[in-house]
Amino acid sequence: MPFDLPPSPRSSRSENSFHSEGDRAGKKPPYTGPKRPPKGSYVMGWHPVQEALESGKEFQKVLIQRDEKGERTSALLSQLKRQNIPVQRVPKEKLNRITVKNHQGIVAFLSPIVYHPLDELVAQTYEAGDIPFFLALDGVTDVRNIGAIARSAECFGATALIVPSFGVAPIQEDAIKSSSGALLRLPVARVPDMARALQDLAANGITAVALSESAETSIHQTSISGPVCLVMGDEETGISAGVERNCPVHLRLPMVGKTGSLNVSVAAGIALSHLALWKDASEAS
Numbered sequence: 175m176p177f178d179l180p181p182s183p184r185s186s187r188s189e190n191s192f193h194s195e196g197d198r199a200g201k202k203p204p205y206t207g208p209k210r211p212p213k214g215s216y217v218m219g220w221h222p223v224q225e226a227l228e229s230g231k232e233f234q235k236v237l238i239q240r241d242e243k244g245e246r247t248s249a250l251l252s253q254l255k256r257q258n259i260p261v262q263r264v265p266k267e268k269l270n271r272i273t274v275k276n277h278q279g280i281v282a283f284l285s286p287i288v289y290h291p292l293d294e295l296v297a298q299t300y301e302a303g304d305i306p307f308f309l310a311l312d313g314v315t316d317v318r319n320i321g322a323i324a325r326s327a328e329c330f331g332a333t334a335l336i337v338p339s340f341g342v343a344p345i346q347e348d349a350i351k352s353s354s355g356a357l358l359r360l361p362v363a364r365v366p367d368m369a370r371a372l373q374d375l376a377a378n379g380i381t382a383v384a385l386s387e388s389a390e391t392s393i394h395q396t397s398i399s400g401p402v403c404l405v406m407g408d409e410e411t412g413i414s415a416g417v418e419r420n421c422p423v424h425l426r427l428p429m430v431g432k433t434g435s436l437n438v439s440v441a442a443g444i445a446l447s448h449l450a451l452w453k454d455a456s457e458a459s
Contacts, residue, residue, distance in 0.1 A: 215284055215346075218269075218277040220246065227253065232285040234344055235260040239269060239279030250280075258289075258366050260339045287345055292363040292371055295334045296378050306380050307453050308403035309446065310336040312368050312417045314438060315408060317343040321352025322439035323406070328356035330443075330450040335360055336403070338368045372420040375403050384413050384421035385445050387435060393425045393445060398452050404445055409438040 217226045223236070236254055238247065240263045254261050269277045299306045309327045314320060320343045324335055335357075343349065350357045365371040372382045380401040385393075405421055407413030413421070427436065427444055436444075 216272065216281050217284065218273055218275065218281045220250075220278050220280055223280055223282045224250065226282060226284070227257075232288050233257075233259045234283040234285040234346065235262060236280065236282045237262050237264050237269060237272075239266050240264060241266075242279045258339060258364060283344075285345070286347060286350060287357055287362055289364040290334065290361045292334075292336060292365055292374065295361055295363055296375070296380070299333050300378075304333070305453055306375075306378075306401040306403070307331065307333045307449065308336055308375065308380065309334075309442070310368060310372070310382070310403055310405045310417075311342055311407075312338065312405060312413050313341050313408040313411055314406065315341075315343050316438075317346070317349045318352045319343070319409075319437070319439045320345060321349040321354075321357065323442045324349070324353040324360055324362075325356040326439070326443035326446050328353075328360040330446040331453070332360065332446065335362045336368070336371060337362060337364055339364055339366050368414075369416045369420050372403065372405070372417065376420070376422075381423060382421040383423040383425060383449070384418055385427070385441060386413060386418070386424050387426055389424035389426040391425055392428045393448050394428060396423075396425065398423065398449070402449055402453070404442070404449055406438060406442050406445075409435060409441075 217223050217231075227233070233254075236259060238251075238261060251261060266279070269279065269281055272281055296306060309323070309332045311320070311323065314323070327335055337345070345357060345362065363371075375382060378401075380403050381398065382403045382405050383398065384405045386407075405413060405417065407417075418424075425445075427441055429436070
């Protein structure tokens with residue numbers, strides 16, 4: 175005698191019954207969009223941003239809604255420019271992806287490190303009787319490379335790291351982790367114009383040395399004495415033309431293998447080791 179099997183739980187449900195627990199409870203489904211920045215890494219709203227700025231908080235960058243205008247906006251933009259803080263004008267949708275709260279058209283990202291004025295670092299180095307040994311990064315956009323380069327720079331005794339306000343990977347928690355904490359010990363200067371910064375260094379007797387694959391002179395074929403600033407560009411695009419024009423010395427790393435280039439952090443480590451030897455020789459003489 176055949177048995178009549180009861181309908182399975184799945185077959186007895188209607189199509190509309192297949193929803194998440196949140197839907198059945200009348201709640202919003204969980205957020206599945208782009209990863210939002212962690213709480214505490216940014217400040218939002220005009221008054222909180224102004225308060226953070228006046229209290230001396232270090233800013234990584236400030237995002238302002240594209241259609242924000244008026245005296246309040248103009249005054250803040252002027253203040254941010256004076257303090258060399260990068261500003262980006264963005265659509266409201268981008269701010270909404272950062273936070274669901276009322277951001278009032280402005281979000282400021284806090285920096286985990288303190289930036290130092292370049293002129294003060296130069297003056298302090300000379301006053302201490304040390305030979306300036308800077309490292310400047312032009313267009314390095316990978317945050318892990320930033321961290322690895324900073325780690326090598328700190329290990330080889332660099333005076334400070336110089337980065338531009340735009341066109342470089344942000345120095346944040348991932349960069350600090352990649353640097354094994356070196357970015358918390360190595361002074362960092364942020365400059366609005368890298369070419370102008372190299373001109374200022376030259377005026378203070380510091381020679382900019384560009385590391386470039388196209389350079390004719392090998393780093394093994396020369397030695398440099400005195401204050402120096404090594405300039406590194408992105409491994410894809412190299413050093414920008416405007417910055418390279420302000421580098422009186424161009425050197426390359428000799429390579430004999432078939433691989434066309436080195437990772438920028440590896441190349442920086444090799445070059446820094448050579449410059450550190452030259453610096454030691456200068457101090458001993």
